[in-house]
Amino acid sequence: MEAKNPDHDSSREEKTLKSLDNMQRAHANPLLYDRIMKSIESAEAKIVSMPPFQRWSIAAGLALLILLNAYSLRQHGHPHKGNAYDPFAKEYFSYLENQF
Amino acid sequence: MNENEFIRSLKEGRREAFNQLWADLGNKVFNTALSMLQHTEDAEDITQEVFTEVFHSVKNFKGESKLSTWVYRITITKCLDFQRKKNRKKRFGFMQNLFGEESNEPLRDIPHFYHPGVQLENKERAAILWLAIDRLPERQRTAFILSKTEDLSYTEIAGVMDISLASVESLLVRAKQNLQGHLREYYKKPKNQAQVLKQINI
Numbered sequence: 001m002e003a004k005n006p007d008h009d010s011s012r013e014e015k016t017l018k019s020l021d022n023m024q025r026a027h028a029n030p031l032l033y034d035r036i037m038k039s040i041e042s043a044e045a046k047i048v049s050m051p052p053f054q055r056w057s058i059a060a061g062l063a064l065l066i067l068l069n070a071y072s073l074r075q076h077g078h079p080h081k082g083n084a085y086d087p088f089a090k091e092y093f094s095y096l097e098n099q100f
Numbered sequence: 101m102n103e104n105e106f107i108r109s110l111k112e113g114r115r116e117a118f119n120q121l122w123a124d125l126g127n128k129v130f131n132t133a134l135s136m137l138q139h140t141e142d143a144e145d146i147t148q149e150v151f152t153e154v155f156h157s158v159k160n161f162k163g164e165s166k167l168s169t170w171v172y173r174i175t176i177t178k179c180l181d182f183q184r185k186k187n188r189k190k191r192f193g194f195m196q197n198l199f200g201e202e203s204n205e206p207l208r209d210i211p212h213f214y215h216p217g218v219q220l221e222n223k224e225r226a227a228i229l230w231l232a233i234d235r236l237p238e239r240q241r242t243a244f245i246l247s248k249t250e251d252l253s254y255t256e257i258a259g260v261m262d263i264s265l266a267s268v269e270s271l272l273v274r275a276k277q278n279l280q281g282h283l284r285e286y287y288k289k290p291k292n293q294a295q296v297l298k299q300i301n302i
Contacts, residue, residue, distance in 0.1 A: 013283040017276070019225035020248045024217035028130035032144055033122050036151045043152075 107167060110158045118155065125168060126151075128250060129175050131217070135249040136179035136241070138213040138230055146182060150175050165259055172250075172260040176242055183238075217249075232282035240275035243268055 109117035211227030
């Protein structure tokens with residue numbers, strides 16, 4: 001006759017697995033809905049509360065900044081001509097010429 | 101009011117439609133988040149995030165699935181993101197521990213979560229099961245929770261998780277197998293056996 005293994009009681013595992021059967025749904029805190037609505041309303045209020053003049057000023061400021069950047073790049077931002085290593089290369093080759 | 105009309109009123113931003121949405125889905129979202137996160141305050145925060153997102157993005161809802169399916173999907177996504185962030189923090193805490201800094205994160209090898217909807221006589225056993233559920237891989241855990249705590253059909257779970265029916269079946273079978281394995285391991289430990297016997301007064 002096979003002795004019962006105390007380490008392995010499958011009925012206990014099965015009972016545990018079935019412990020969620022017929023469970024009820026947890027109910028949210030009734031105040032949670034008010035909290036949600038307040039957060040939505042305050043987020044909306046932040047967007048609405050900015051007066052049109054302020055919104056247009058910010059937009060105009062950003063546009064001006066972009067234009068100034070573009071203008072300064074056009075005026076002073078010449079693409080680099082030649083190789084930055086040229087002076088070093090000259091130096092190096094002259095050194096070689098002296099050597100050989 | 102049918103679902104299309106209801107969605108239209110939500111898109112128009114009508115407060116009474118949103119009240120109705122909360123009445124229909126508020127507890128479902130909270131219960132799902134609570135089961136996924138096993139923490140009441142975190143579940144409340146996620147519920148708030150879900151409804152805020154629904155409020156702002158219902159305009160983009162195309163109606164390809166049921167509204168509830170879409171809301172469940174947002175809930176699951178937010179819960180998984182939240183947990184990934186938390187796990188990253190835990191891993192960082194572990195690294196800090198390796199280098200000698202202390203972490204305040206409690207070790208989760210004892211039952212810590214008591215779902216308020218579980219029948220009283222199953223309370224302690226369920227707490228052990230929640231511990232095992234917490235160790236399941238994400239997809240298995242999601243399918244198991246949607247099936248057990250939300251009582252969704254396989255078709256509904258497939259819709260929420262955007263997978264086939266066969267995949268849902270397979271995930272649930274593997275979840276059950278893994279849970280059995282975790283429980284076997286749990287009950288093998290003498291320390292846990294003593295604790296369980298004490299908890300269920302045997």
